[in-house]
Amino acid sequence: MAEPSDPSAPVASLSSVPGLWIDPSAHLTRAAHFDAARGLIELQPGVRLADINRPLAPHGWWLPL
Numbered sequence: 001m002a003e004p005s006d007p008s009a010p011v012a013s014l015s016s017v018p019g020l021w022i023d024p025s026a027h028l029t030r031a032a033h034f035d036a037a038r039g040l041i042e043l044q045p046g047v048r049l050a051d052i053n054r055p056l057a058p059h060g061w062w063l064p065l
Contacts, residue, residue, distance in 0.1 A: 031055045 025046035033042040036059040041052065053062050 034059070034061075036061065 028044035028046040030044050031041055031047055031052055032044060034055045039061065049065060056062055
């Protein structure tokens with residue numbers, strides 16, 4: 001993975017190892033759990049908006065985007 005073009009820019013990384021960059025959008029892309037009774041959905045940090053509606057639709061829920 002490439003490092004940011006501006007080294008002084010803040011970067012979100014899940015690693016405390018210098019020089020190790022972790023991109024959550026590469027693998028953490030699931031809508032993990034949806035509680036239809038409460039209307040709450042648990043998402044991983046790299047999930048795309050298009051993938052959020054997939055588990056919601058069978059319960060009559062959707063994101064109004």
